[in-house]
Amino acid sequence: MARVLGTRLLRLVATLFAVTFLSFLMTALLPGDPAVAVLGVEGVQNEELLLEVREELGLNDPIPVRYVNWLGRAVTGDLGESYINRGVPVAQTIQERIPVTAQLAVMAIIIALVLAIPLGVLGAYKESRWPDTASSAFAQIALSVPNFITGIFLIWLFSVTLRWLPASNWNRLGNGVVDNLKTSIMPATALAMTQMAIFSRLVRSDMIATLQENFVLAAKAKGLTDRFILLRHALRPSSLSLMTILGINFGALLGGTVVIETLFAIPGLGFRLINAISQRDIMVIQGITVFIAVVYVVINTVVDLLYAAVDPRIRRS
């Protein structure tokens, strides 16, 4: 186990190095001058001012030097300061944003699971009959409709038409759970729909396979009710694939909320990232990209390690 752990950690470090370098390179090579973004078009009245700002931002150094300087600080937790929101450390920005995005991701996963498990189980139990067809169709629609379209529809229905929920922005948890839920439920639901579709298809197919196992037949022979067999005997072994995809999708959601956060004007990581890209705020782009990549890689490594811990065959291989 120690060898597995060691190998995985080495891979993790190598991956992170590659991710940080590539993301630094890509952001540094983006066309558009951060100094112009800092000054604004009207602010570029002379070349000296532009050069001065570039010097101040360290943009006159070669890219490798900038990367090494950045990496040296990053390993100590210093991801630099925003070029645009001067004086605001990137680490602080991430620290303030991650609870928002993480909450959205967690809520989306929960909503997706709450809908997906009954749909998947129903589809498997009633395989090839109308409930299966209906749940499959629902999942197909949810998978096909982009989440921002779902978001627009939810705003139209629950904000503009029914006036039940605010159309935009974010009430932080500190302002009260109910107020927070009012601003988080629609974006989380919009994010959840695609996840729900994937999860329900996964549960359905795994459950169909499980229901053909001998232990299920034995349980039926014992006279246990279908409900008991489905929920107590078949669901757990049908959830292994779901658990894997949950981990991966949670990581993906942390970096994949950009559109929904922008649509609902939610101050999460994605919203900040998109603003930073449009403003050429390279330090923020780099910091958030690396953070998302690190979270994603770490989650995947943890899932791999858990697999190895659970399944001796993987460990031995």
Add this chain to the structure above:
Amino acid sequence: MTERLDGRLARLLAALAAFALLVAACGGSSDDTDDAAPEDETEAAEAEEEAEDDDVAEAGEEAEGDVDTEIEESTGERVVGGEIAVGLEAELPGMRPWEDTCASSCYNIFVTIYDKLMESTETGEYEPWLLESITPNEDFTEWVGTLRSGVTFHNGVDLTAQSLVDMFAIQQTGSQSQSQIAASNLATVEATGDLEVTYGLSQPNSAFPAYLSRAQLGMVFEPGAAADGDAFNAAPVGTGPFVFESRDLDNETIVTKNADYWGTDSDGTQLPYLDKISFRPIPDEGTRLDATLSGTTQVAHTLRQNTIRDSRAERDGGAEITLFEFQGNNVGGGMFNVLVPPFDDIRVRKALVQLTPQDQVIEALGGTGISLPGTQWFSPDSPWYSEAAAAAWPQFDFEAGKALLEEYVNDPERSDGKAVGEKIEYELSCPPDPTLIAAMQVGFEVATSTELVDINLTNYDQQTHINYALGADNGFVGSHGAHCWRFSDDNDPSTSLNPAFAPPTAEIAAAAGIPDVVSPLNFANYFDGDIFQAAIGAIRTDNFDERYALYESISLKIAEDVPVWWSGHTATALITDDAVMGLVSWELPSGTLGQGMPNAEGRWHQVWLAG
């Protein structure tokens, strides 16, 4: 409401369709163009017929599509108290007027925290605001201002002339203020009395008060607090009608009533009326409007004509909203990089303008019935508008445009070095906005139907687009060809027009005998000695008629040399719940009506909620 949902979905589909068109255009071979030519020529002929029907707008008249909300005194009972939420297009970069870029969204917040020294009136003139008076010397190189007495900053510090002197020391280090200091010719700020301040200018500038009405030099902040810029950014201190309470970046900035504010309304009631304002950045246009329709916010700010169209439809459909619309000088279009062939030849520039059906471009931009066609730096509402320049601006004329192109193409001395008869090639670039892409397509179709040009349509994000035009890496020449752009604003003409036509490079400046005057903001790289002299002349006199004549001569010269082209003027609006009052009726301390909500910048100190 369903229409609104449909509208948003339709826009998404339109964006995809426009993208598909762009791909088709970029990937189209010359054969494709040839095949399409006869149809295009028919379209071009139809467009020409339509264009011939257009008349030149007369100065000051209400042209079609011009629906500016009238500025007028309010007759309603003013209510003290209450709070509103305002949805803004964008988050502001920072809270420091001297350091952070400030556009329309930003001004909405800044004017609540900071008072300006001067303010613009209904007629576009400048009157004192935090100053009580300001007087120039004879040659406009010295301006003596007297501050209002008894004004204190939000932290209790008194406002004195020395405050402005200390502010100037900070402004000289700020990236935003530095450029305005240079542009205004401001050299020194001295306290010549407790409340008397003297501005010394290195060159005459009769338009100096205009600079005191904008954020970079005109917004008054507490210099003691500003000594620590980062701390100030977190807790800005001004003398404005509202006090900064909190800022949750990308989510909400809250300001609350300044109980000690110096201003009163004409009835003597202390301002501001509202207790609290929450400003919320909502980047998605549809969501921002929905937020107001649903009561999440009471005001939606927009600079997009599509949103104005949707809002009008909602209002006409019964939604309880009011549109405060403003369409000023700011005008869309683009510039030709005149230092790059073939745009160094006036025939090509003029031909391409004549081959652009402006009304169809405006329609593609979604501006029909909303956006006024541009013919110059000024809109027909502006006191600077010139009917002569409007008449001189080349109108759509397919045959004349084609003839000019033929002349160039068949010229053995043609500037692009190509063989006689070979097609002209150039790049037309706009930011990747779906409506701009559709507008590009209009110009592309008509121009390529002459079979004399090959156009490479490109779209880069805003920052890249700006950088290509700025050309900081090649002596500010830029690497652009025909480049979409926006021009002008509602400040004094000198603030935007003078730098746009000053020498663009050191070589041109040296050749013109003015080696110290180089303007990176001359994106077209077009320089004309007469225009430059007229622009300088216009800030050496405060006589309106003289200044008007000088700016008219500039507009006429631009119409003759066409270094730029125009589409339509920018429509802006504040869309409010019906209960929000006072946006058009605010007054200056003198009792003069203010400028309303130029560029969707509200003045929130005299806004109230109807009971």
